[in-house]
Amino acid sequence: METPVNLLDFDVDGLVAWFAARGEKPFRARQVMRWMHRFGETDFDNMTDVAKSLRAKLAQEVCIRPPQAIRDTVSEDGTRKWLLDVGNANAVEAVFIPETNRGTLCISSQAGCALDCAFCSTGKQGFNRNLTAAEIIGQLWLANKLLGGTATPAGAKDAEGEPDNGRVISNVVMMGMGEPLANFDNVVTALRLMLDDHAYGLSRRRVTVSTSGIVPAMDRLRDECPVALAVSLHAPDDALRDRLVPINQKYPLRELMAACRRYLERAPRDFVTFEYVMLDGVNDSDAHARALVALVRDVPCKFNLIPFNPFPNSGFGRSQPERIRRFAGILLDAGIVTTTRKTRGDDVNAACGQLAGQVQDRTRRTVRLTKSMEDRA
Numbered sequence: 001m002e003t004p005v006n007l008l009d010f011d012v013d014g015l016v017a018w019f020a021a022r023g024e025k026p027f028r029a030r031q032v033m034r035w036m037h038r039f040g041e042t043d044f045d046n047m048t049d050v051a052k053s054l055r056a057k058l059a060q061e062v063c064i065r066p067p068q069a070i071r072d073t074v075s076e077d078g079t080r081k082w083l084l085d086v087g088n089a090n091a092v093e094a095v096f097i098p099e100t101n102r103g104t105l106c107i108s109s110q111a112g113c114a115l116d117c118a119f120c121s122t123g124k125q126g127f128n129r130n131l132t133a134a135e136i137i138g139q140l141w142l143a144n145k146l147l148g149g150t151a152t153p154a155g156a157k158d159a160e161g162e163p164d165n166g167r168v169i170s171n172v173v174m175m176g177m178g179e180p181l182a183n184f185d186n187v188v189t190a191l192r193l194m195l196d197d198h199a200y201g202l203s204r205r206r207v208t209v210s211t212s213g214i215v216p217a218m219d220r221l222r223d224e225c226p227v228a229l230a231v232s233l234h235a236p237d238d239a240l241r242d243r244l245v246p247i248n249q250k251y252p253l254r255e256l257m258a259a260c261r262r263y264l265e266r267a268p269r270d271f272v273t274f275e276y277v278m279l280d281g282v283n284d285s286d287a288h289a290r291a292l293v294a295l296v297r298d299v300p301c302k303f304n305l306i307p308f309n310p311f312p313n314s315g316f317g318r319s320q321p322e323r324i325r326r327f328a329g330i331l332l333d334a335g336i337v338t339t340t341r342k343t344r345g346d347d348v349n350a351a352c353g354q355l356a357g358q359v360q361d362r363t364r365r366t367v368r369l370t371k372s373m374e375d376r377a
């Protein structure tokens, strides 16, 4: 039997078009959108302001199917991690990080990743498949529901003058498993839902796509759905970056820096965030820091230093805190805002690059993490 259309796969325009093809008015699509995303409703019968006949028709033809959480873990620091079943023995993860003034949800875009960065456990698992738009937005849908978020009227503002969606999740970062820009169309559909007032109504400035630097897709994102941008830099020169982030062989640093400048012409924030994983003795010397300052001279940016999160057989170690402080000092002295990421959720392996559901690689290899999720709980 064919699987029914999942309405979570549509952004607002897509749903309006789908309804129009069936002779239904645009406002009907927007009503259903609000029920699904603002109120977390999956049962058409409960959509009380939608005509009964339409409800019955929808229930027959289509479904609203969010991903299933197969594990829900809370860390001592309040970080909460969900393992989501994406079929065929694959799982991805979403992580909620509560902070004083905001709540950030880190979501995944692919089961595995084909880009194979040297220090990344997701990369080491290989690639299985792109997540659907429903699976991507479904992570926000699910977290919102499980965290007990409520929707407030569109247009409300919070203390910083940012739209207040009245929800526990104020920020979304696409920094979980996978390379978002390698799953462009589904990611953009999900981003549009995050931003839409009929769905989650998040501020563009509070939705961040993190990329390892797929230059043509950065240009497309700028044109089609500009949100805040984070770029995984990790090295100040091509020789080292070729080794750590292999996509650099295709889009070297000069092209990447130019793409960042182009992105900023349309971005909702006036800086790019460069992420830089601190690998002991590999990319963390004073000379590396000075080379970085020169590299980013023409790109308004902030730096986020990420202490490496080790995983079995990674072959890398985490830089010492004092080394990270000195490295940050050189960037700061050059006038670059630099923060060092706190490692959160360590006890539930929810830290960066540890988002390791089991992924079966269909394309290149079948590598399972030596330490399974079962061992970790």
Ligand code: SAH
Residues within 6 Å of the ligand: 117, 119, 120, 121, 174, 175, 176, 177, 178, 179, 180, 210, 211, 212, 231, 232, 275, 276, 277, 306, 307, 308, 309, 310, 311, 352, 353, 354
């Ligand atoms: N594919 C995207 C987004 C997901 S990774 C990207 O590469 O940007 C999110 C961030 O975590 C990236 O900066 C990535 O380089 C970093 N990261 C990956 N593995 C890590 C590890 N073991 N320790 C610390 N950071 C890691």
Ligand code: SF4
Residues within 6 Å of the ligand: 113, 114, 115, 116, 117, 120, 121, 122, 123, 124, 176, 177, 178, 179, 212, 232
């Ligand atoms: Fe993929 Fe990002 Fe990991 Fe690189 S760091 S392998 S791009 S998920």
